[in-house]
Amino acid sequence: MxxxxxxxxxxxxxxxxxxxxxxxxxxxxxxxxxxxxxxxxxxxxxxxxxxxxxxxxxxxxxSLEEIAELLNLSDRPHASAGEVKKITRRKIAEIETRVRDLERMKRALMQIEHRCSGHGSTAKCPILAALGEDRS
Amino acid sequence: MxxxxxxxxxxxxxxxxxxxxxxxxxxxxxxxxxxxxxxxxxxxxxxxxxxxxxxxxxxxxxSLEEIAELLNLSDRPHASAGEVKKITRRKIAEIETRVRDLERMKRALMQIEHRCSGHGSTAKCPILAALGEDRS
DNA sequence: CTTGACCTTCAAGCTGACTTCAAGGTTTAA
DNA sequence: TTAAACCTTGAAGTCAGCTTGAAGGTCAAG
Known part of the structure; x- marks a missing residue:
């Protein structure tokens, strides 16, 4: 149906x-x-x-604009394969960066959680350290 | 200094x-x-x-509001440990969900990339399938 | 000792992503 | 067959997250 x-x-x-x-x-x-x-x-x-x-x-x-771009990738199956591939790779790289940042943030949050259980000392601001290194 | x-x-x-x-x-x-x-x-x-x-x-x-909440976690080191812990766990769970979704999206993009190299067939819309299952 | 690059506040304007409203036409259930 | 519950468009309103502008005070270089 x-x-x-x-x-x-x-x-x-x-x-x-x-x-x-x-x-x-x-x-x-x-x-x-x-x-x-x-x-x-x-x-x-x-x-x-x-x-x-x-x-x-x-x-x-x-953003809606980025989503439109993603949807376009699958809408035009074989249209200008080179360009699609380029965009796809860029999106994949973006996603990998995001995942890495999220993992760092998660580790920081886990430290906070641990510290709040009374186990930690005054180790300060793990969350600020979380995304502290390397530029996007 | x-x-x-x-x-x-x-x-x-x-x-x-x-x-x-x-x-x-x-x-x-x-x-x-x-x-x-x-x-x-x-x-x-x-x-x-x-x-x-x-x-x-x-x-x-x-969002800025969420960020404020995250920053608050590290600002009030031991304030009301129970509440901090609750928020922290919620944020960790949120992050895990996001990472999972991003990984799915990444796999979909990798399929698209692969397909566009000419190796794939007409397997359609991996991107739409990507976030297709289970609700947030 | 003045000119230009800073800083201050307050208020209005802009973009993205909607939501709400007005003024109507359509479908459906009693 | 009519009232409630849909649907249509167009335009205006809302909220977050800024950006820009006005009107003025401050600081550093020549």
Whole structure:
């Protein structure tokens, strides 16, 4: 089954507002859908997957513009392979940097947690030290 | 040496604007500094470390409010250990989720990169599949 | 001892990502 | 068949996180 749905149902299912979906469409994040005779938007389940991706990526700190760029990568499967590859590698590198920074922050937080259990001494500001080295 | 400096120098050194530093002070992200007789702000190097942390944390997608919360953890070393511990654990869990999501996104990008080298077939939309499972 | 590069505050303006509102047309359930 | 619950567009409002501008005080170099 194709599982067609209206904007309101898709929105509710994904925990966003219908207005947000229209906004994403306007911003080019989701393609303009086909419409009913009355002009109502009609969504298939690919729309749900796409929307889900957008929300998760956002939670990871990507801007809508960056997300559009990521989605573009998979939308144009073989278009200008060289460029796609370049962007992809850049994104991968960005992600690796983020992960490293997050791991450092995590270690700092674990130190704080440990210290707060009474085991640590006055070792000061592990969190500030966390992202202290090397420039982005 | 204590390495005291003015707002302009600190700002330039960290690649932000002086106005941004004033804004952070206003928002409570950096404590109000002492001033010269003329009312000029005077910064020590702790300010530089703090600022550096703020910028990196921002790049990781934390809001200023969240960053303030993180900084508070290290500012009040032993204040209400129970609460600090709770917040710390929550932040650690959040970070772990983020890292997992980023790793998934990275794997998807690597598939795209691979596919674009001509090795892959029409395996479609690895990026959409990337964050497709389990809810945040 | 003045000129230009700083610093001060306060207020208004801008961008991204929505949200809300107004004024309507459509669908559906009683 | 009509009222509630949808949908449409367009435009304005909101919040975070700055940026810019105005109007003025301070400091360092020549």
């Amino acid at each position: 194709e599982n067609l749905t209206t904007i309101g149902k898709l929105a509710k299912a994904q925990g966003v507002r219908a207005a947000t979906l229209r906004y994403y469409e306007q911003m080019g994040l989701v393609p303009a859908t086909r419409r009913t005779a009355a002009g109502y938007r009609v969504y298939g389940e690919d729309a749900a997957r796409r929307l889900h991706f957008i929300r998760r990526a956002q939670a990871l700190g990507f | 204590e390495n005291l400096t003015t707002i302009g120098k600190l700002a330039k050194a960290q690649g932000v604007r002086a106005a941004t530093l004033r804004y952070y002070e206003q928002m409570g992200l950096v404590p109000a500094t002492r001033r010269t007789a003329a009312g000029y702000r005077v910064y020590g190097e702790d300010a530089a470390r703090r600022l550096h942390f703020i910028r990196r944390a921002q790049a990781l997608g934390f």
